[in-house]
Structure formats: C-alpha cells, structure tokens
Amino acid sequence: MTERLFYTDSYLTAFEATVVEIADAGLRVYLDRTAFYPSSGGQPNDLGTLNGTKVLDVVDEEERIAHVLEKPLPAGAVSGCVDWTRRFDHMQQHSGQHLLSAVFEALYGMKTVSFHLGAESSTIDLETASLLPAQVHAVEERAFQLVLECKPLAVAFEDASAAAGLRKASEREGTLRVVSIEAVDRSACGGTHVRSTGEIGPIQIRKLEKIRGNVRVEFLCGHRATRRARADFEALNSAAKLFSAPLDEVPELVKALQEQAKESDKARRKLAVELALRRGAEQLAASVEDPSGLRRHVEHVNAGGLGDEVRALAQGFTSAGRGVFVAACGDPPSVMLATSIESGVHAGDRLKELLAAHGGRGGGSAQMAQASLPSVDALNALLAAL
Numbered sequence: 001m002t003e004r005l006f007y008t009d010s011y012l013t014a015f016e017a018t019v020v021e022i023a024d025a026g027l028r029v030y031l032d033r034t035a036f037y038p039s040s041g042g043q044p045n046d047l048g049t050l051n052g053t054k055v056l057d058v059v060d061e062e063e064r065i066a067h068v069l070e071k072p073l074p075a076g077a078v079s080g081c082v083d084w085t086r087r088f089d090h091m092q093q094h095s096g097q098h099l100l101s102a103v104f105e106a107l108y109g110m111k112t113v114s115f116h117l118g119a120e121s122s123t124i125d126l127e128t129a130s131l132l133p134a135q136v137h138a139v140e141e142r143a144f145q146l147v148l149e150c151k152p153l154a155v156a157f158e159d160a161s162a163a164a165g166l167r168k169a170s171e172r173e174g175t176l177r178v179v180s181i182e183a184v185d186r187s188a189c190g191g192t193h194v195r196s197t198g199e200i201g202p203i204q205i206r207k208l209e210k211i212r213g214n215v216r217v218e219f220l221c222g223h224r225a226t227r228r229a230r231a232d233f234e235a236l237n238s239a240a241k242l243f244s245a246p247l248d249e250v251p252e253l254v255k256a257l258q259e260q261a262k263e264s265d266k267a268r269r270k271l272a273v274e275l276a277l278r279r280g281a282e283q284l285a286a287s288v289e290d291p292s293g294l295r296r297h298v299e300h301v302n303a304g305g306l307g308d309e310v311r312a313l314a315q316g317f318t319s320a321g322r323g324v325f326v327a328a329c330g331d332p333p334s335v336m337l338a339t340s341i342e343s344g345v346h347a348g349d350r351l352k353e354l355l356a357a358h359g360g361r362g363g364g365s366a367q368m369a370q371a372s373l374p375s376v377d378a379l380n381a382l383l384a385a386l
C-alpha cells in the first residue's frame with residue numbers, strides 16, 4: 001500500500017522514497033510513499049521527476065499508486081520532485097470548486113453533481129434547470145468575498161459513520177478524508193487543497209451550458225482567471241482599436257455595423273438587378289437579327305442557380321423587339337427561357353414541351369419560364385433542342 005503524502009501535506013514537492021516494485025521493464029514503478037497525486041475525483045495527476053526521470057502519468061490503483069516513467073528506473077532509493085506550478089494550479093481550481101459549490105448551495109440550494117478540472121478551464125454540473133445571470137453574479141461576488149476573508153481550509157480524517165454535516169453524503173465506509181472551509185463547507189474529498197481561501201485568488205464564472213437537465217458552469221480560479229482576463233482584454237482592446245472607441249462600446253458598435261452591412265447588402269442587390277436590366281437592354285441593342293427576325297441571347301451562369309440578377313438580364317433583353325433569351329446553369333442544372341411579346345414565342349408552353357422530352361420540372365408564363373433538370377446531360381440535350 002502506497003503512503004499518500006499529499007493527503008496530509010499538499011505543499012510537499014520534494015520527497016525521499018523507496019521503489020518497492022517495478023513493472024513494464026522499469027517504466028512503471030511503485031513506491032512505499034509518494035507526493036505524486038494520481039488522477040482521481042475530477043483532479044488530474046501531478047507531473048514531475050523521480051531521480052531526474054520524467055513522470056508521465058500517475059495512476060490510482062486503489063491500494064497502490066503507479067508512476068509511469070519516460071525511462072526505466074531501477075529498484076532502490078529515489079528522490080521525487082513534483083511540478084509545483086501544475087500542482088498549485090490544480091489546488092487553486094479544486095479549492096475554488098469546493099467554495100463555489102458551497103456558495104451555489106447556500107444561496108440557491110443548487111447541488112453540485114459533478115466536477116471536472118480541465119487543462120484550460122474547469123466545470124461543475126449543478127442540479128438545476130436554469131441559472132440566471134443575476135444568480136451567477138451573486139455567487140461570484142459571495143465566493144470572492146470569502147476569498148478575501150482568507151478562510152482556513154483544513155483536512156481531517158473522520159469515521160464515515162460519525163462524519164456529519166457533509167455537503168454531499170459519502171458512500172464510503174471506514175475512514176473519510178474531510179476537507180473543510182471554516183464555517184463554509186465540509187466535503188469528503190481526496191484532492192489537494194490550498195491552506196486558505198485567499199490562495200484561490202480571483203474566481204471567474206464563464207460559460208453556462210444546459211446539459212441533461214442540469215446546468216454546466218465553467219469557471220477559472222487564480223492565475224487562470226487573471227491570464228484569461230488579460231487575453232479577453234487584449235481581444236476586446238484590438239476590436240476597440242478598430243473602432244477607435246472605448247472597450248465598453250464595442251458590442252453596440254458591432255451590432256450597428258451588422259445592421260449597416262445588412263442595409264448595404266440590400267442596396268447592392270437592388271443596384272445589381274437594375275444594372276442587369278440595363279445590361280440586358282444593351283445586349284438586345286447590340287444583337288443581330290436572324291433571318292426569321294428574332295434576336296437571341298444565351299447566358300451561361302457558372303454556379304449558384306438562376307437568381308434575380310439573371311431574371312433582370314432576361315427582362316432587359318426581352319423588354320422590346322423580338323428578343324428570345326435563354327439562361328443556363330450547370331450547378332444546379334437549371335434553365336430559364338424569356339421571350340418578348342413581339343417574338344410570338346410562348347415561353348411556358350415551349351419549355352413544357354421540352355421538359356416532356358428531356359425530363360425536369362418547371363413552367364411559367366407566356367414571357368418567362370424556368371425549370372430544373374435532373375442532370376447536366378439532360379440540360380445540354382434540352383438546350384440543343386431549344
């Protein structure tokens with residue numbers, strides 16, 4: 001059985017121990033005692049070195065803790081060194097979670113059903129259907145107040161049958177490790193914690209997400225919170241610079257810009273249609289009459305179908321004289337036939353006849369008809385016939 005030094009001292013980073021068993025050709029070692037925390041209870045494992053060899057993973061095997069190493073290590077005495085930056089970050093997030101969970105429960109009766117400490121951010125799942133922005137704000141304020149009050153955190157080992165007042169009842173029997181925040185919280189937990197709520201530092205609640213009837217709350221504590229706030233500031237500040245405006249005005253300015261873009265787009269479409277109408281009339285004027293007196297134009301559109309602009313082009317071309325206008329698009333396969341009244345060609349009837357022979361669906365009026373074809377081959381055959 002491995003003695004868990006982190007149970008009684010989460011600030012211990014250098015320790016002496018003996019390798020009592022080796023597995024996997026020396027890549028997996030077991031010690032008589034260790035300060036390395038294994039992944040468990042939502043908290044990730046520690047990293048560091050054993051006799052200078054990198055520890056890649058720390059695995060909880062119930063009785064024992066396995067250290068997975070980068071290079072094999074022989075049996076004997078070892079000096080262990082835990083990566084303190086990583087450990088302290090985990091302590092800040094985990095103690096911050098206990099504090100937040102206690103405050104959510106105290107203020108709104110919302111119970112924490114699970115906790116995950118991630119590489120970037122951490123989450124707690126709250127047993128509630130909804131969480132209002134005002135509630136988030138109140139919890140954040142209250143939690144930070146408790147940080148400022150530097151409430152002591154303590155670890156005690158109590159008999160499960162006698163342990164009372166736990167935030168969440170434990171199913172374990174025998175000895176329980178109870179982590180308490182003075183006058184705020186008592187939780188059965190095996191994790192590593194700071195000594196005082198003051199060491200948690202700033203607490204920032206971020207994204208809320210509804211998951212399986214609960215609300216998942218993302219949060220950051222300590223260095224993570226200040227680093228994130230700095231990154232948020234830089235992102236917002238670069239947007240503010242583009243507007244030459246104060247940070248707080250950015251959301252309103254973005255909204256105004258979006259509306260402006262929508263208006264501009266509407267105006268652009270209107271102008272494009274007007275331009276197409278004129279282009280169609282110009283093409284008609286520039287076209288040459290065939291022996292039967294008809295003026296023809298075939299417009300090939302690459303992709304995107306036959307929209308308002310093509311329709312305007314057709315209307316321009318058939319606005320006077322004996323114009324017959326055909327537009328075709330291969331993606332999706334579609335065709336448009338427009339005719340002037342003077343042409344004597346009934347667009348709808350003519351297209352219907354061709355569709356009967358080549359497949360496809362569509363129709364229209366005497367002067368404007370449109371259809372979609374099942375394939376590019378069918379489209380080409382129809383165009384040849386037309």
Ligand SMILES: [Zn+2]
Nearest residue numbers: 094189190191
């Ligand atoms: Zn815990």
